[in-house]
Amino acid sequence: MTKRKVLITGATSGVGFAVAMRLLADTDNYTVIGTGRAPDKLWELHNEGAEAFPADVTNMDEIERVLDNTGEPDIVIFSAGVGLFESAHLMPNESIRSMMETNVIAPIELTKRILPHMMDRQKGHLIYIGSQAGKVATPKASVYAATKHALIGYTNALRMEVAEFGIDVSVIHPGPIDTPFIDGADRTGKYRASLGKHLLQVDTVADAVLKTIDNPVREVNLPKIMGLTSKLYLIAPKLVEKLGRKYFTKK
DSSP states (O other): OOOEEEEEETTTSHHHHHHHHHHHTOTTTEEEEEEESOHHHHHHHHHTTOEEEEOOTTOHHHHHHHHHHHOOOSEEEEOOOOOOOOOGGGOOHHHHHHHHIIIIIHHHHHHHHHHHHHHHHTOEEEEEEOOGGGTSOOTTOHHHHHHHHHHHHHHHHHHHHHGGGTEEEEEEEEOOBSSHHHHHHOTTSHHHHHHGGGSBOHHHHHHHHHHHHHSOOSEEEESHHHHHHHHHHHHOHHHHHHHHHHHHSOO
């Protein structure tokens, strides 16, 4: 079988790094291309056999140079993301722009760049790391939730557009994950303290991504109970907001 070429954005942290390392353990089947901004992690990926490139996903010139050097991917995992948890009226303008550019505009532009080649080949798989915040918003996550809502709308339309070309579109929707992202998004530490043992482990999400590569599905909700919660939210949003508010407004 021909090796599948996998491009991973945000490969130097959290889920992206974990998925990259898993795929690098299966070099008979995958070639891994990783982009990110952490030099130490890029070096680690390189030492494990990845084609690792420093690149800011919001800079399409940098991403274009990566693709020029590596060729067109068979699978793309959109894992790059940023967040800041803050009240809407206190959110810095630069943070609003950063979240919109990284979480929404960047994956849309990269998808547009890659799609023609997948359409010509009549195959491909696009895997986006979404969030349960895109389905059920929480206090102090208004902008972050907005970016993930946007990603859901985009991928739902995209899935229908590319189906006839044999291209799969999958979205992984995890709840909060125990990664440095949490600490960067909420520097007070209250978010982590409120969720405690309910935080997902990185390996759990990485397992879901690997399973989706082998068995493309529309979406994956983690933990599974979150899939039920989002359905309940459509029926009784006021109830879900009342029950969930205590986890995100802890003093």
